[in-house]
Amino acid sequence: MSMGSDNKKTELGRKLVNELRQCYGLAASFFRAAASRIEMTDTDMQVIDILESTGEATAGQLANLMGLTTGTFTAILNRLEKAGLVRRERDPNDGRRVLVRLAKRSDGGKEISPLFASLGTAWEELADNYDDEHKAFLLEFLQRSNALAGEEIVRLREVPSDSEGLFTAPLGGLDHAQFVVSSDTFGLNLRAGEIMGALYHARFEGPVPDVKVKDGVVTIRYPRRLWLPGMEKRAAEVTLSSAVQWQIVLQGGASEITAELSELNLSSLEVKGGAHMAQIDLPAPSGIVPVRISGGAVQTSIRRPAGTAARVHLKGWASEFVFDDQTFSAVGNDVRLQSQNFDPAAPFYDIDVDSSVSQLTITAG
Secondary structure, three states, X not given: OOHHHHHHHHHHHHHHHHHHHHHHHHHHHHHHHHHHHOOOOHHHHHHHHHHHHHOOXXXXXXXXXXXXXXXXXXXXXXXXXXXXXXXXXXXXXXXXXXXXXXXXOOOOOOOOHHXXXXXXXXXXXXXXXXXXXXHHHHHHHHHHHHHHHHHHHHXXXXXXXXXOOOEEEEOXXXXXXXXXXXXXXXXXXXXXXXXXXXEEEEEEEOOOOEEEEXXXXXXXXXXXXXXXXXXXXXXXXXXXXXXXXXXXXXXXXXXXXXXXXXXXXXXXXXXXXXXXXXXXXXXXXXOEEEEXXXXXXXXXXXXXXXXXXXXXXXXXXXXXXXXXXXXXXXXEOOEEEEOOOOOOOOOEEEEEEEOEEEEEEEEEO
């Protein structure tokens, strides 16, 4: 290949990249111009455009597509819902998810679609100038370009300028994962959320533990040591991706565990080694989900969604035991209970408590 041919190829590539940059810039300008016609913001217009293309999406998915934090996007979503442009509905196939859809307007409200009609028609006319083979090539190129842009948005969001101390790993093609914590005397704040492109996020207060991720298993391990009053606090804040199914194992003991898992796809939960205080909010189960508590605790509270069935086997001892609307004192050693709506053929929580607990509360609501 000649030098002139190489130079021409390089020049074509440079021009192509410049056109792509202009494409993204003009898209942002289009949203601003269209939004000004109907006295909306360009961000509002982008939400409407995405929903017109996808039909529905979760708030987390929309926030990720737009490169916004969940908190920032919630304010936008509240404004659009108040204006009657969108509505939030519980996903009929997964009670943990809330879907956002365009609202059907019957009051002569602002019409968004006509603003995109002219450009859409022009694109269709432009595409008609190419045969199917060229269209297939262009489609593949644009799909790959959009995927790259999405990955870059994730990179910019996952590694912000103030992200020192953030531990994370890519989600990849995983559909299930395991989270294991091994420690003595620390605080754990565990939650679930939509963190686009990431398997988990974690931040730590005090000494940083050993964190490993391999084959979908996230392991956080603090070295064992004697803890004395006045020593530096050890605490972890962890967010698990709600896009995959999780097995959770918390072992070694903790001073305090707070687990807000209502949005998680949970396959099992095990707390070994005890905890001074554990407060666990469970999601709606998709099948029979085992929960195992062992190692002793002062106060343990487990809450499941209203209407969710549970079967409990108290193998240890509890000074005070509350199960739904029943309260027991000084009870244990092979106590078996089940909720009023228990059906072994339907999804339920199978809870085993194989330890002594001062206060044990298992409720729905």
